[in-house]
Amino acid sequence: MPQGAAWAQAPCPSDHDRLLSALKANVKASGGPANGGFETNEWAAIVARDGIVCAIAFSGPAVDAQWPGSRLIAAEKANTANGLSLANMALSTSNLYAGVQPGGPLFGLQFTNPPNQAAAFAGDAKRFGSANDPLIGKSIGGVVVFGGGLALYDGKGIVGGLGVSGDSSCADHNVAWRVRAALGLDKVPAGVNPNRKDAIIYDLNPGGKSASGWGHPLCAGHEADIADELGAGVGGSTPK
Template identity: 90%
Template sequence: MAQAPCPADHDKLLAALKANVKASGGPANGGFETNEWAAVVARDGAVCAIAFSGPTADSQWPGSRLVAAEKANTANGLSLAQMALSTANLYAGTQPGGPLFGLQETNPVNQAAAYAGDPKTFGSASDPLVGKPIGGVVVFGGGLALYDGKSIVGGLGVSGDSSCADHNVAWRVRAALGLDKVPAGVNPNRKDAIVYDVDPGGKSASGWGHPLCAGTEADIAAELGAGVGGSIHK
């Protein structure tokens, strides 16, 4: 069977990422403002592009390469043509006692793909993850499904800052790629935005909430339309 088409190649992903991370010349996203990794998976779950915003691969957290790919896999794998879920939308439901508790364990990372290849090629067009399914489920901000206006075409993952800032960067990168034609989500008004409605006791009013991070990420998300304020929104 032929592989699904890649919704964004390496060069487009790299340009969009660099333009939307403060450390590489883009706007602020409210967190640590560090460099970031980004990954795209096609609709069949195969990784098809990976990039980093800094000058070298170790200018951003090395571990975030795989986290970004797993976020992309999660958003793609748990979204449909008519219902978009961001990885941020999964936080509340996967906490102990929640209806999605244990979700993180359901799709193990493809170990053979995750740690293979020459590290010198990580983040390049020839990254060894390209063409392989990575698996993994991440339940905090930074992963979004990709939509071209006709259907879902894959997923985007961003990692390397706070999870809240990762969500903001992903939101901006998706828009820069022109793949933000989201049909619907858990909140029809904000689609797959991050929902800041977790109370001090850890409960989410909507059931789809995500905790605030330490910076100004929530304020930036509100400005972007990438976040929904709640009872503890700053």
């Protein structure tokens, strides 16, 4: 698109059925591999590059088989990763944790783009997670600063964002990493870590400071071990 041109409606990186299939295949509760956390069912959401929600799915057998509140969290994670990533630099939501802490260079970031409440709480709950979820076609907004959101790249550039929620934030990151790969939208050109790009970085010291400035705390399970196996994490070890 030429510089300064109007932003036409962006295409959705994935349809509902592909997202649903990829999510179910990568959540243990729905038959997928372990992700190191509670191993609960999950929500996933995708926004197009223009920030419009275009696909939402859940992995469980019913809409309340995963945390109901995680539908909006997943959508806001997708919005965050898309909104704060560029063609030549990907940021996962996990990369934002350290910077937003008091005294950090991003302190207050999570309050800068409030969620669209009119969209968030509208529509028939019977349609949640379906191909015609009430959020589809709307901008959700919101900024989430813990694991589970990744930008999506198709090899030609950035095409949107993916958010996953319903487990620990560390496990959400692992699921999102797997789902992004399953969708073929993991052609990430660069990120904050030269080797693992927008991976979750476990480098907080006992005082809570991040050596890299992009760190995320360990969660209570085996998420860091799984992330290491996937190439989705840097540093850390399972808490003892």
